[in-house]
Amino acid sequence: MTDLKNSAGNALPMLVVSCALVERDGAIIMHRRPPGTHHAGRWEFAGGKVEPGETPAAALTRELAEELSIRIAEQDLMPTGFVASSDAGPEGCGIVLLLYVCRRWTGEPQALNGAATASCQPAAICRLDLAPLDRLLVPQLRLALLG
Numbered sequence: 001m002t003d004l005k006n007s008a009g010n011a012l013p014m015l016v017v018s019c020a021l022v023e024r025d026g027a028i029i030m031h032r033r034p035p036g037t038h039h040a041g042r043w044e045f046a047g048g049k050v051e052p053g054e055t056p057a058a059a060l061t062r063e064l065a066e067e068l069s070i071r072i073a074e075q076d077l078m079p080t081g082f083v084a085s086s087d088a089g090p091e092g093c094g095i096v097l098l099l100y101v102c103r104r105w106t107g108e109p110q111a112l113n114g115a116a117t118a119s120c121q122p123a124a125i126c127r128l129d130l131a132p133l134d135r136l137l138v139p140q141l142r143l144a145l146l147g
């Protein structure tokens, strides 16, 4: 457990950003975590950790370039939902996972470093073997896509 605290005395969680990339037919591009990582083989919304000094949008832009080799513009990211867990995470530090929706990007998404991708209609996402926090985001995503 981390002993980092903010000025209110709360333990600082790891901040993680993720993105539902919505294709023209409404399918979402999902990402399967590569071998050797925490939750390897489970599906997630693409993204990753926010590094010190980064904004969430900048971190997501970087992660999508590194993870899927696509480019996005920060103004195309729509904040959509979040989940907070006090005990998830490889170091037990707690995690706040933010979800954005993005409908526009440049490049063809590619799975890199042993990962995989799949196009999945929103109604079918919950049938994937999802990482636990990503599963909690699915109802928020479906609500946002209805609007």
Ligand SMILES: Nc1nc2c([nH]c(=O)n2[C@@H]2O[C@H](COP(=O)(O)OP(=O)(O)OP(=O)(O)O)[C@@H](O)[C@H]2O)c(=O)[nH]1
Pocket (backbone or CB within 6 Å): 016, 018, 037, 038, 039, 044, 045, 047, 048, 049, 088, 089, 090, 095, 097, 131, 132, 133, 134
């Ligand atoms: N998306 C997601 N991440 C989770 C969940 N539970 C959990 O501990 N995490 C952690 O959140 C972090 C996600 O960041 P990441 O995708 O950049 O992590 P990584 O280990 O693949 O990359 P790294 O090589 O930069 O450490 C990882 O430490 C991962 O273990 C979960 O349910 N969903």
